[in-house]
Amino acid sequence: MPRMQKQLFALSFGLAALIAATQVAHPEGIACGARAEIVAQLTDRYHETRRGIGIAANNAVLEVFASEESGTFSIVVTLPSGQSCLLASGAEYQPLREAPGKGI
Template identity: 30%
Template sequence: MFKKLTLACLTVGMAGISPPAEAANCGPRQAVIDGLKKKYAEHFIAGGLQKSRSAQSFMEIWSSPESGTFTVLVTAPNGVSCIVAAGTDFFEGPQEPDVEGTAS
């Protein structure tokens, strides 16, 4: 019983920290971006820093209103970007009105 529980915990834990299968699509950031612009007419729409105990990376979302495609990139400090998600039918969520007393 204990072995099964330990194996299940390790499996779930490893899945949580493992890159997705698409992460094999990596290369120098500029080359990846040039491909997104040329092949899909995507442009940068949002991003932010991902922080962990061991490293930081930059997450970016690229999309194209013309094609409806989107791509999520994660770029490491060494400048290598990996495509971690991509798809079609991208849409932006509704803009929430500012709530009094919150930062805008």
């Protein structure tokens, strides 16, 4: 398996473990709901747009939203059940334009 695939697999596995652990330990700490409502709030409040998408463990869809204007970013995961959850958010978003194979 190529190195990049191994890294993505490990990241997906870690993300799945994070989702499971967080939902069991602190279900009230994660903002979950309909994807359309979460995306609307990210767009309206923070002017964030989708910057990346991928399939994580268990066919969950992981999306990264960000705004260069406000510098904010959010990571949203949508489970196969249709439920979406805001996993992380932060500030100081910096877009990167790295050549393939030149990343960390």
